[in-house]
Amino acid sequence: MKRILAGVLSALISVAAAAALPEAAHAVPERVIILRHGEKKNDYALCSIGEERAKALAAQYLSRDHAKTLFAHQPPVAFMSITLHTLELVSPSAGKWGIPVDDVSVMPEPRRDDPKFVEKLNQRTQEAAHEVLTDPRWNGRTVVMVWEHHHIADAKMEKQFPGEEVTLRQLLNLDKLKDVPKTWPNANYDYFWIVDYGDPKSDVPTAFHMVKQAFEPPYNTLPSNDWGAPEVFPPGSDCEHRK
Template identity: 40%
Template structure:
Protein backbone atom coordinates (compact mmCIF):
# COMPACT_ATOMS: atom_id res chain seq x y z
CA UNK A 1 0.00 0.00 0.00
CA UNK A 2 1.42 3.41 -0.97
CA UNK A 3 2.24 6.13 1.55
CA UNK A 4 -0.53 8.30 0.06
CA UNK A 5 -3.06 5.53 0.54
CA UNK A 6 -1.99 4.97 4.14
CA UNK A 7 -2.41 8.66 4.90
CA UNK A 8 -5.78 8.65 3.20
CA UNK A 9 -7.00 5.73 5.28
CA UNK A 10 -5.72 7.31 8.51
CA UNK A 11 -7.51 10.56 7.65
CA UNK A 12 -10.73 8.71 6.86
CA UNK A 13 -10.51 6.73 10.10
CA UNK A 14 -10.04 9.98 12.06
CA UNK A 15 -13.08 11.51 10.41
CA UNK A 16 -15.18 8.46 11.20
CA UNK A 17 -14.13 8.55 14.88
CA UNK A 18 -14.95 12.27 15.07
CA UNK A 19 -18.30 11.71 13.41
CA UNK A 20 -19.11 8.87 15.82
CA UNK A 21 -18.29 10.98 18.88
CA UNK A 22 -20.30 13.93 17.55
CA UNK A 23 -23.27 11.69 16.75
CA UNK A 24 -23.36 10.30 20.30
CA UNK A 25 -23.91 13.74 21.88
CA UNK A 26 -27.47 14.98 21.29
CA UNK A 27 -27.74 18.54 20.06
CA UNK A 28 -29.99 20.91 22.02
CA UNK A 29 -33.57 20.45 20.91
CA UNK A 30 -35.41 22.66 23.39
CA UNK A 31 -38.84 24.07 22.70
CA UNK A 32 -39.14 27.78 22.08
CA UNK A 33 -41.68 28.22 24.88
CA UNK A 34 -43.42 26.26 27.62
CA UNK A 35 -46.83 27.38 28.84
CA UNK A 36 -47.37 25.73 32.23
CA UNK A 37 -50.33 25.50 34.62
CA UNK A 38 -51.27 23.58 37.72
CA UNK A 39 -54.23 21.21 37.79
CA UNK A 40 -57.55 22.43 39.19
CA UNK A 41 -58.67 22.07 42.78
CA UNK A 42 -58.94 18.43 43.95
CA UNK A 43 -61.91 16.53 45.31
CA UNK A 44 -59.96 13.36 46.10
CA UNK A 45 -57.08 11.20 44.87
CA UNK A 46 -58.81 10.46 41.57
CA UNK A 47 -60.88 13.48 40.60
CA UNK A 48 -61.25 17.25 40.83
CA UNK A 49 -63.92 18.93 42.92
CA UNK A 50 -66.53 21.07 41.17
CA UNK A 51 -64.36 24.17 41.59
CA UNK A 52 -61.50 22.36 39.86
CA UNK A 53 -63.74 21.17 37.03
CA UNK A 54 -65.00 24.72 36.55
CA UNK A 55 -61.40 25.97 36.48
CA UNK A 56 -60.55 23.41 33.79
CA UNK A 57 -63.36 24.72 31.58
CA UNK A 58 -62.49 28.33 32.38
CA UNK A 59 -58.86 27.81 31.40
CA UNK A 60 -59.93 26.42 28.03
CA UNK A 61 -62.51 29.15 27.47
CA UNK A 62 -60.39 32.12 28.48
CA UNK A 63 -56.70 31.23 28.08
CA UNK A 64 -55.59 27.84 26.79
CA UNK A 65 -58.20 26.50 24.39
CA UNK A 66 -58.48 27.14 20.68
CA UNK A 67 -60.05 30.57 20.06
CA UNK A 68 -59.77 31.41 23.78
CA UNK A 69 -61.13 34.83 24.75
CA UNK A 70 -57.83 36.03 26.28
CA UNK A 71 -55.49 33.50 24.71
CA UNK A 72 -52.24 32.84 26.56
CA UNK A 73 -50.67 32.03 23.19
CA UNK A 74 -49.07 34.67 21.02
CA UNK A 75 -50.64 35.56 17.65
CA UNK A 76 -50.23 32.64 15.29
CA UNK A 77 -48.89 30.40 18.05
CA UNK A 78 -50.38 26.95 18.70
CA UNK A 79 -49.22 24.17 21.02
CA UNK A 80 -47.18 21.46 19.34
CA UNK A 81 -47.88 19.04 22.18
CA UNK A 82 -49.93 18.96 25.40
CA UNK A 83 -48.41 17.16 28.40
CA UNK A 84 -49.94 15.92 31.67
CA UNK A 85 -48.70 13.76 34.54
CA UNK A 86 -51.58 12.71 36.84
CA UNK A 87 -55.31 12.07 36.81
CA UNK A 88 -55.89 15.56 38.23
CA UNK A 89 -53.87 17.17 35.45
CA UNK A 90 -55.50 14.93 32.85
CA UNK A 91 -58.99 15.97 33.99
CA UNK A 92 -57.93 19.63 33.98
CA UNK A 93 -56.36 19.48 30.52
CA UNK A 94 -59.27 17.76 28.79
CA UNK A 95 -61.38 20.83 27.82
CA UNK A 96 -58.37 22.60 26.27
CA UNK A 97 -57.04 19.49 24.51
CA UNK A 98 -60.51 18.75 23.18
CA UNK A 99 -60.80 22.28 21.76
CA UNK A 100 -57.52 21.79 19.88
CA UNK A 101 -58.50 18.24 18.88
CA UNK A 102 -55.10 17.09 20.14
CA UNK A 103 -54.04 13.99 22.09
CA UNK A 104 -52.40 14.41 25.48
CA UNK A 105 -48.88 13.07 26.08
CA UNK A 106 -49.56 11.42 29.43
CA UNK A 107 -46.61 10.73 31.76
CA UNK A 108 -48.85 8.57 33.89
CA UNK A 109 -48.33 8.76 37.64
CA UNK A 110 -51.33 6.99 39.14
CA UNK A 111 -52.50 6.89 42.78
CA UNK A 112 -51.20 3.92 44.77
CA UNK A 113 -52.61 2.26 47.89
CA UNK A 114 -50.50 3.13 50.96
CA UNK A 115 -51.67 2.33 54.52
CA UNK A 116 -55.25 1.85 53.38
CA UNK A 117 -55.56 5.01 51.28
CA UNK A 118 -54.71 6.10 47.77
CA UNK A 119 -51.85 8.57 47.40
CA UNK A 120 -49.61 9.82 44.63
CA UNK A 121 -46.14 8.29 44.89
CA UNK A 122 -43.42 10.92 45.14
CA UNK A 123 -40.98 8.49 43.55
CA UNK A 124 -43.27 7.88 40.59
CA UNK A 125 -43.99 11.60 40.15
CA UNK A 126 -40.26 12.31 40.24
CA UNK A 127 -39.55 9.58 37.70
CA UNK A 128 -42.22 10.86 35.31
CA UNK A 129 -41.04 14.45 35.76
CA UNK A 130 -37.50 13.46 34.83
CA UNK A 131 -38.77 11.60 31.77
CA UNK A 132 -40.86 14.58 30.68
CA UNK A 133 -37.97 17.04 31.18
CA UNK A 134 -35.67 14.81 29.13
CA UNK A 135 -38.21 14.67 26.29
CA UNK A 136 -38.82 18.42 26.48
CA UNK A 137 -35.12 19.13 26.02
CA UNK A 138 -34.29 16.39 23.50
CA UNK A 139 -37.26 15.52 21.28
CA UNK A 140 -36.45 16.91 17.82
CA UNK A 141 -40.12 17.20 16.88
CA UNK A 142 -40.63 19.60 19.80
CA UNK A 143 -37.58 21.75 19.04
CA UNK A 144 -38.47 25.40 18.53
CA UNK A 145 -42.14 24.73 19.28
CA UNK A 146 -44.58 25.74 22.03
CA UNK A 147 -45.53 23.07 24.59
CA UNK A 148 -48.51 23.23 26.95
CA UNK A 149 -47.95 21.52 30.32
CA UNK A 150 -50.47 20.72 33.04
CA UNK A 151 -48.46 19.54 36.06
CA UNK A 152 -48.44 18.78 39.79
CA UNK A 153 -47.30 21.94 41.54
CA UNK A 154 -44.94 20.19 43.94
CA UNK A 155 -43.11 18.74 40.94
CA UNK A 156 -42.95 22.08 39.18
CA UNK A 157 -41.19 23.61 42.18
CA UNK A 158 -40.98 23.01 45.92
CA UNK A 159 -43.91 23.86 48.15
CA UNK A 160 -41.97 25.08 51.22
CA UNK A 161 -38.56 26.30 52.33
CA UNK A 162 -38.02 23.11 54.30
CA UNK A 163 -35.58 20.90 52.34
CA UNK A 164 -36.25 17.86 54.52
CA UNK A 165 -37.53 14.95 52.46
CA UNK A 166 -37.12 16.82 49.16
CA UNK A 167 -33.56 15.83 48.31
CA UNK A 168 -34.77 13.06 45.99
CA UNK A 169 -37.77 14.92 44.56
CA UNK A 170 -37.42 15.84 40.91
CA UNK A 171 -39.00 19.12 39.85
CA UNK A 172 -39.23 20.90 36.52
CA UNK A 173 -37.49 23.81 38.26
CA UNK A 174 -34.38 21.67 38.69
CA UNK A 175 -34.62 19.47 35.61
CA UNK A 176 -35.06 22.38 33.18
CA UNK A 177 -32.45 24.58 34.87
CA UNK A 178 -34.92 27.30 35.89
CA UNK A 179 -32.70 28.28 38.80
CA UNK A 180 -30.53 30.13 36.28
CA UNK A 181 -33.32 32.71 36.01
CA UNK A 182 -33.54 34.93 39.07
CA UNK A 183 -37.27 35.67 38.79
CA UNK A 184 -38.65 32.09 38.77
CA UNK A 185 -40.37 31.24 42.09
CA UNK A 186 -38.54 28.39 43.79
CA UNK A 187 -41.71 27.61 45.73
CA UNK A 188 -45.23 27.00 44.39
CA UNK A 189 -47.63 27.62 47.30
CA UNK A 190 -50.19 24.93 48.14
CA UNK A 191 -53.23 27.20 47.80
CA UNK A 192 -52.25 28.92 44.54
CA UNK A 193 -54.06 27.46 41.52
CA UNK A 194 -54.66 30.55 39.41
CA UNK A 195 -51.38 31.42 37.68
CA UNK A 196 -49.90 30.54 34.28
CA UNK A 197 -46.14 30.30 33.79
CA UNK A 198 -44.29 31.13 30.56
CA UNK A 199 -40.72 29.86 30.05
CA UNK A 200 -38.68 30.67 26.93
CA UNK A 201 -35.56 28.79 25.79
CA UNK A 202 -32.47 29.68 23.79
CA UNK A 203 -32.53 27.56 20.64
CA UNK A 204 -28.72 27.26 20.40
CA UNK A 205 -27.96 26.27 23.97
CA UNK A 206 -31.25 24.68 25.06
CA UNK A 207 -31.13 26.80 28.24
CA UNK A 208 -34.03 28.84 29.68
CA UNK A 209 -33.62 32.56 28.98
CA UNK A 210 -36.80 34.26 30.23
CA UNK A 211 -39.73 33.72 32.57
CA UNK A 212 -43.02 35.43 33.30
CA UNK A 213 -46.27 34.47 34.98
CA UNK A 214 -49.82 35.70 34.62
CA UNK A 215 -52.74 35.60 37.01
CA UNK A 216 -55.91 33.96 35.73
CA UNK A 217 -58.83 36.41 35.66
CA UNK A 218 -62.16 35.01 34.56
CA UNK A 219 -65.44 36.58 33.59
CA UNK A 220 -68.87 35.00 33.22
CA UNK A 221 -69.76 32.28 33.86
CA UNK A 222 -66.58 31.65 35.89
CA UNK A 223 -66.26 34.93 37.77
CA UNK A 224 -66.77 33.21 41.15
CA UNK A 225 -63.68 31.03 40.84
CA UNK A 226 -60.91 31.81 43.36
CA UNK A 227 -58.60 34.47 41.91
CA UNK A 228 -56.24 35.00 44.84
CA UNK A 229 -52.81 36.58 44.54
CA UNK A 230 -49.71 34.38 44.53
CA UNK A 231 -49.29 32.74 47.92
CA UNK A 232 -52.50 34.15 49.38
CA UNK A 233 -55.39 31.98 50.70
CA UNK A 234 -58.00 30.83 48.22
CA UNK A 235 -60.82 31.37 50.69
CA UNK A 236 -62.59 28.09 49.94
CA UNK A 237 -64.67 26.52 52.71
CA UNK A 238 -65.05 22.80 53.53
CA UNK A 239 -68.54 22.97 52.04
CA UNK A 240 -66.92 23.46 48.61
CA UNK A 241 -66.14 19.74 48.51
CA UNK A 242 -62.51 20.49 47.68
CA UNK A 243 -59.45 19.24 49.54
CA UNK A 244 -58.12 22.27 51.41
CA UNK A 245 -54.41 22.88 52.19
Protein backbone atom coordinates (compact mmCIF):
# COMPACT_ATOMS: atom_id res chain seq x y z
CA MET A 1 0.00 0.00 0.00
CA LYS A 2 2.79 2.41 0.89
CA ARG A 3 4.42 1.77 -2.48
CA ILE A 4 1.14 2.44 -4.28
CA LEU A 5 0.56 5.70 -2.39
CA ALA A 6 4.14 6.77 -3.00
CA GLY A 7 3.73 6.03 -6.69
CA VAL A 8 0.50 8.00 -6.92
CA LEU A 9 2.02 10.93 -5.06
CA SER A 10 5.07 10.90 -7.32
CA ALA A 11 2.86 10.86 -10.41
CA LEU A 12 0.77 13.76 -9.13
CA ILE A 13 3.90 15.80 -8.40
CA SER A 14 5.23 15.09 -11.89
CA VAL A 15 1.97 16.13 -13.51
CA ALA A 16 1.82 19.32 -11.45
CA ALA A 17 5.42 20.18 -12.31
CA ALA A 18 4.84 19.53 -16.00
CA ALA A 19 1.73 21.70 -15.95
CA ALA A 20 3.66 24.54 -14.33
CA LEU A 21 6.51 24.55 -16.85
CA PRO A 22 4.70 26.18 -19.80
CA GLU A 23 3.45 29.00 -17.57
CA ALA A 24 6.95 29.67 -16.25
CA ALA A 25 8.45 29.54 -19.74
CA HIS A 26 5.97 32.06 -21.11
CA ALA A 27 5.66 34.44 -18.15
CA VAL A 28 6.88 37.35 -20.25
CA PRO A 29 6.22 41.02 -19.56
CA GLU A 30 4.18 43.02 -22.01
CA ARG A 31 6.86 45.71 -22.21
CA VAL A 32 10.48 46.16 -21.17
CA ILE A 33 11.90 49.69 -21.03
CA ILE A 34 15.71 49.79 -21.18
CA LEU A 35 17.88 52.82 -20.48
CA ARG A 36 21.43 53.55 -19.52
CA HIS A 37 22.70 55.03 -16.27
CA GLY A 38 23.31 58.78 -16.12
CA GLU A 39 26.53 60.65 -16.78
CA LYS A 40 29.35 59.70 -14.38
CA LYS A 41 31.76 61.59 -12.19
CA ASN A 42 33.82 58.51 -11.37
CA ASP A 43 33.45 54.74 -10.97
CA TYR A 44 31.18 55.15 -7.95
CA ALA A 45 28.93 58.17 -8.48
CA LEU A 46 27.06 60.20 -11.06
CA CYS A 47 28.22 63.69 -11.91
CA SER A 48 25.99 66.75 -11.47
CA ILE A 49 24.41 66.24 -14.90
CA GLY A 50 23.75 62.57 -14.17
CA GLU A 51 22.14 63.50 -10.86
CA GLU A 52 19.97 66.06 -12.64
CA ARG A 53 18.98 63.45 -15.23
CA ALA A 54 17.87 61.12 -12.43
CA LYS A 55 15.60 63.83 -11.05
CA ALA A 56 14.29 64.71 -14.51
CA LEU A 57 13.38 61.11 -15.30
CA ALA A 58 11.46 60.79 -12.03
CA ALA A 59 9.62 64.03 -12.76
CA GLN A 60 8.76 63.36 -16.41
CA TYR A 61 9.39 60.17 -18.42
CA LEU A 62 9.27 57.77 -15.46
CA SER A 63 6.65 59.73 -13.52
CA ARG A 64 3.06 58.91 -12.64
CA ASP A 65 1.23 61.68 -14.43
CA HIS A 66 3.50 63.91 -16.55
CA ALA A 67 2.52 64.35 -20.20
CA LYS A 68 5.74 62.59 -21.25
CA THR A 69 5.35 59.59 -18.97
CA LEU A 70 6.14 56.22 -20.53
CA PHE A 71 3.57 54.60 -18.26
CA ALA A 72 0.36 55.99 -19.75
CA HIS A 73 -0.54 52.47 -20.89
CA GLN A 74 0.11 50.76 -17.54
CA PRO A 75 2.20 51.41 -14.41
CA PRO A 76 5.59 49.76 -13.91
CA VAL A 77 5.78 46.60 -11.85
CA ALA A 78 9.58 46.55 -11.37
CA PHE A 79 12.70 48.69 -11.63
CA MET A 80 15.99 46.83 -12.09
CA SER A 81 19.61 48.01 -11.79
CA ILE A 82 23.04 46.40 -12.13
CA THR A 83 25.70 48.93 -11.02
CA LEU A 84 26.00 51.78 -8.53
CA HIS A 85 25.46 54.26 -11.36
CA THR A 86 22.27 52.57 -12.53
CA LEU A 87 20.99 52.30 -8.96
CA GLU A 88 21.63 56.00 -8.39
CA LEU A 89 19.79 56.93 -11.59
CA VAL A 90 16.69 54.83 -11.02
CA SER A 91 16.22 55.30 -7.27
CA PRO A 92 14.30 58.63 -7.49
CA SER A 93 11.86 57.15 -10.02
CA ALA A 94 11.32 53.92 -8.09
CA GLY A 95 10.83 55.97 -4.93
CA LYS A 96 8.06 57.99 -6.57
CA TRP A 97 6.24 54.74 -7.33
CA GLY A 98 6.97 53.19 -3.95
CA ILE A 99 8.65 50.21 -5.64
CA PRO A 100 11.92 48.81 -4.22
CA VAL A 101 14.67 48.59 -6.84
CA ASP A 102 15.43 45.02 -7.87
CA ASP A 103 19.17 45.56 -7.57
CA VAL A 104 21.76 43.04 -8.76
CA SER A 105 24.63 45.50 -8.37
CA VAL A 106 28.17 44.54 -9.27
CA MET A 107 30.72 46.63 -7.40
CA PRO A 108 33.44 48.36 -9.45
CA GLU A 109 36.84 46.70 -9.58
CA PRO A 110 40.12 48.66 -9.31
CA ARG A 111 40.31 48.24 -13.09
CA ARG A 112 36.92 48.31 -14.78
CA ASP A 113 38.24 46.29 -17.72
CA ASP A 114 39.29 43.51 -15.34
CA PRO A 115 38.03 40.22 -16.85
CA LYS A 116 36.57 39.18 -13.49
CA PHE A 117 34.50 42.37 -13.33
CA VAL A 118 33.22 41.83 -16.88
CA GLU A 119 32.39 38.22 -16.07
CA LYS A 120 30.37 39.34 -13.04
CA LEU A 121 28.43 41.78 -15.22
CA ASN A 122 27.85 38.98 -17.73
CA GLN A 123 26.47 36.70 -15.04
CA ARG A 124 24.21 39.31 -13.45
CA THR A 125 22.87 40.33 -16.86
CA GLN A 126 22.10 36.71 -17.71
CA GLU A 127 20.34 36.19 -14.37
CA ALA A 128 18.32 39.39 -14.70
CA ALA A 129 17.20 38.65 -18.27
CA HIS A 130 16.13 35.14 -17.26
CA GLU A 131 14.11 36.61 -14.39
CA VAL A 132 12.45 39.16 -16.66
CA LEU A 133 11.33 36.50 -19.14
CA THR A 134 10.17 33.89 -16.62
CA ASP A 135 8.99 35.58 -13.41
CA PRO A 136 5.19 35.18 -13.20
CA ARG A 137 4.96 38.34 -11.05
CA TRP A 138 5.77 40.39 -14.13
CA ASN A 139 3.71 38.48 -16.66
CA GLY A 140 1.95 40.96 -18.96
CA ARG A 141 3.35 43.95 -17.06
CA THR A 142 5.95 46.69 -17.65
CA VAL A 143 9.52 46.25 -16.37
CA VAL A 144 12.19 48.98 -16.37
CA MET A 145 15.84 47.91 -16.71
CA VAL A 146 18.54 50.54 -16.07
CA TRP A 147 21.76 48.97 -17.31
CA GLU A 148 25.43 49.33 -18.15
CA HIS A 149 25.58 50.15 -21.86
CA HIS A 150 28.08 47.50 -22.94
CA HIS A 151 25.71 44.91 -21.52
CA ILE A 152 22.73 46.43 -23.29
CA ALA A 153 24.28 46.08 -26.75
CA ASP A 154 27.89 45.81 -27.83
CA ALA A 155 28.88 43.95 -31.00
CA LYS A 156 32.52 43.80 -29.92
CA MET A 157 31.65 42.25 -26.56
CA GLU A 158 29.33 39.71 -28.16
CA LYS A 159 32.24 38.56 -30.36
CA GLN A 160 34.49 38.42 -27.30
CA PHE A 161 32.23 35.75 -25.77
CA PRO A 162 31.34 33.40 -28.63
CA GLY A 163 28.73 30.81 -27.77
CA GLU A 164 27.59 32.81 -24.73
CA GLU A 165 24.84 35.43 -24.58
CA VAL A 166 26.07 38.42 -22.56
CA THR A 167 24.01 41.45 -23.66
CA LEU A 168 20.35 42.30 -23.22
CA ARG A 169 20.18 42.50 -26.98
CA GLN A 170 20.90 38.77 -27.11
CA LEU A 171 19.27 37.62 -23.87
CA LEU A 172 15.94 39.38 -24.44
CA ASN A 173 15.92 38.21 -28.08
CA LEU A 174 16.18 41.72 -29.48
CA ASP A 175 18.67 40.41 -32.04
CA LYS A 176 15.73 38.73 -33.75
CA LEU A 177 14.37 42.16 -34.75
CA LYS A 178 16.02 43.95 -37.66
CA ASP A 179 15.86 47.54 -36.34
CA VAL A 180 17.70 47.05 -33.03
CA PRO A 181 21.18 48.66 -33.02
CA LYS A 182 24.06 46.24 -32.51
CA THR A 183 25.92 48.63 -30.19
CA TRP A 184 24.89 51.31 -27.70
CA PRO A 185 27.17 54.33 -28.36
CA ASN A 186 29.52 55.45 -25.58
CA ALA A 187 28.31 59.06 -25.65
CA ASN A 188 24.54 58.43 -25.44
CA TYR A 189 22.83 58.62 -22.06
CA ASP A 190 19.61 60.09 -23.41
CA TYR A 191 17.62 57.27 -25.03
CA PHE A 192 15.11 54.62 -24.08
CA TRP A 193 14.75 51.30 -25.82
CA ILE A 194 11.14 50.18 -25.61
CA VAL A 195 10.56 46.50 -26.28
CA ASP A 196 7.08 44.98 -26.62
CA TYR A 197 6.21 41.30 -26.29
CA GLY A 198 2.88 41.13 -28.09
CA ASP A 199 2.58 37.36 -27.94
CA PRO A 200 2.14 36.23 -24.31
CA LYS A 201 3.21 32.72 -25.32
CA SER A 202 6.57 33.78 -26.74
CA ASP A 203 9.71 35.40 -25.38
CA VAL A 204 10.52 36.86 -28.80
CA PRO A 205 9.61 40.57 -28.94
CA THR A 206 7.13 41.79 -31.51
CA ALA A 207 8.05 45.49 -31.59
CA PHE A 208 10.93 47.82 -30.79
CA HIS A 209 11.39 51.56 -30.86
CA MET A 210 13.74 54.16 -29.44
CA VAL A 211 12.68 57.32 -27.60
CA LYS A 212 15.05 60.25 -27.22
CA GLN A 213 14.94 62.08 -23.91
CA ALA A 214 13.95 65.71 -24.53
CA PHE A 215 12.98 67.20 -21.19
CA GLU A 216 10.67 70.11 -20.51
CA PRO A 217 11.59 72.90 -18.06
CA PRO A 218 13.17 72.99 -15.56
CA TYR A 219 15.26 70.15 -17.03
CA ASN A 220 15.39 71.32 -20.65
CA THR A 221 19.11 72.18 -20.50
CA LEU A 222 20.15 68.54 -20.01
CA PRO A 223 22.25 67.18 -22.91
CA SER A 224 20.11 65.60 -25.63
CA ASN A 225 22.47 64.46 -28.37
CA ASP A 226 21.37 62.37 -31.33
CA TRP A 227 22.10 58.65 -31.49
CA GLY A 228 25.82 58.22 -32.15
CA ALA A 229 26.60 61.95 -31.82
CA PRO A 230 28.98 63.31 -29.16
CA GLU A 231 27.62 64.73 -25.93
CA VAL A 232 28.58 68.33 -25.12
CA PHE A 233 29.03 69.27 -21.45
CA PRO A 234 29.02 72.84 -20.15
CA PRO A 235 32.38 74.40 -19.16
CA GLY A 236 33.57 73.28 -15.74
CA SER A 237 31.48 70.10 -15.76
CA ASP A 238 32.51 67.36 -13.33
CA CYS A 239 31.43 64.63 -15.78
CA GLU A 240 33.61 62.08 -17.53
CA HIS A 241 33.86 62.76 -21.24
CA ARG A 242 32.93 59.82 -23.47
CA LYS A 243 33.39 59.90 -27.25
